[in-house]
Amino acid sequence: MLQASAAVDFSGERAQKMTMASIAETIARRIAALGDPVRALGASRYFKTGPGEYGEGDIFAGVTTPQMRALVKEFWRDTAWDAVPELLASPVHEVRSAGLAIWVKRYEKGAQDEREAIYASYLAHTSRINNWDLVDISAPGIVGAHLLESPRGILRTLAKSPFLWERRIAIIATLAFIRKGEFDDTLEIAALLKTDHEDLIHKAPAGCCARWASVTARCSKHSSNNTPPPCPARPCATPSSAWRNPLANAGWCAGNIGPNDEVGAVRRV
Numbered sequence: 001m002l003q004a005s006a007a008v009d010f011s012g013e014r015a016q017k018m019t020m021a022s023i024a025e026t027i028a029r030r031i032a033a034l035g036d037p038v039r040a041l042g043a044s045r046y047f048k049t050g051p052g053e054y055g056e057g058d059i060f061a062g063v064t065t066p067q068m069r070a071l072v073k074e075f076w077r078d079t080a081w082d083a084v085p086e087l088l089a090s091p092v093h094e095v096r097s098a099g100l101a102i103w104v105k106r107y108e109k110g111a112q113d114e115r116e117a118i119y120a121s122y123l124a125h126t127s128r129i130n131n132w133d134l135v136d137i138s139a140p141g142i143v144g145a146h147l148l149e150s151p152r153g154i155l156r157t158l159a160k161s162p163f164l165w166e167r168r169i170a171i172i173a174t175l176a177f178i179r180k181g182e183f184d185d186t187l188e189i190a191a192l193l194k195t196d197h198e199d200l201i202h203k204a205p206a207g208c209c210a211r212w213a214s215v216t217a218r219c220s221k222h223s224s225n226n227t228p229p230p231c232p233a234r235p236c237a238t239p240s241s242a243w244r245n246p247l248a249n250a251g252w253c254a255g256n257i258g259p260n261d262e263v264g265a266v267r268r269v
Contacts, residue, residue: 023079024086030071031094035061047093047131054164054200055131063094072098076105081118088128100134104141119146123154126166132200139169144176152185159192167193167201 040062049055063071079102087099107118122129122142129135147155158170171193174186193201 023075023083027071027075027079027087027098028090028092028095031061031063031092031098034063034067034071035094037062039064043093047133054198057091058093058131059091061092061094068094068097068101072101072105076102079106081106081110081114081121085121085125085128088125093131093134096128097134097137100129100138104138107142107145115146118142126163126169129169130165132165132168135165135168135172139172140175140179143169144173147173148176148180155185155189156192159189164198164200167196167198171201 040060043060043062044058047055047058047060049058049060075098081103084099084103087102088096090096090099103118103122107115110118119142122138129138143154155170155173158166161167161170171186171189174189177183177185196202
């Protein structure tokens with residue numbers, strides 16, 4: 001079993017008294033106290049928690065994003081990396097979100113052995129990272145950050161997973177590479193996912209990550225300002241249009257859409 005790093009100093013009575021169980025319970029109670037039933041109902045609808053929907057059965061407390069950020073800021077130093085799986089076991093969406101945000105922060109600030117442990121534990125708990133926002137707040141800062149200096153074959157494995165959220169992790173993690181000026185993995189994963197049947201792969205991750213990688217790469221080669229140069233077929237779309245038509249943009253980036261194709265059409269190759 002992976003062990004927590006001793007590199008981070010948790011000296012003081014408060015840190016010593018907060019066991020894994022007690023800190024997880026404290027965070028869960030705080031989230032319950034902050035919750036708002038009306039907001040929770042709206043979140044449940046927005047994240048599609050009804051029967052047969054992608055978030056079926058997920059439970060929301062109704063906590064705002066600023067409240068969640070403040071909570072994570074308060075607790076991340078006192079929460080050992082191996083306390084987070086208890087948070088991920090919660091049926092409450094915001095509790096799992098808090099755990100993932102704590103992992104991201106601890107990965108950013110931790111020593112190498114703790115980072116290795118967080119990365120391994122993250123991949124072991126993907127079944128609890130089970131909505132698009134949970135993936136999006138964590139995959140770049142943990143999986144992507146870890147693979148900046150490591151072999152990236154795991155991304156191909158995740159991209160071929162039958163589990164929707166693992167496929168989303170595969171492409172969203174590559175945002176960490178784009179930020180470092182590395183684009184090949186993004187375009188390769190987008191090509192693997194271009195025929196995916198789930199709209200939560202097409203709506204944002206595959207299309208937009210590929211589009212941003214392609215536009216950024218062209219900018220870095222051809223332009224010294226923030227204006228993308230024109231592509232050979234037609235003027236470059238803005239990032240906002242990539243969100244509206246991500247699959248078309250992903251296909252264009254991979255060379256599978258020509259200038260005369262209808263919007264949204266992708267040639268099968």
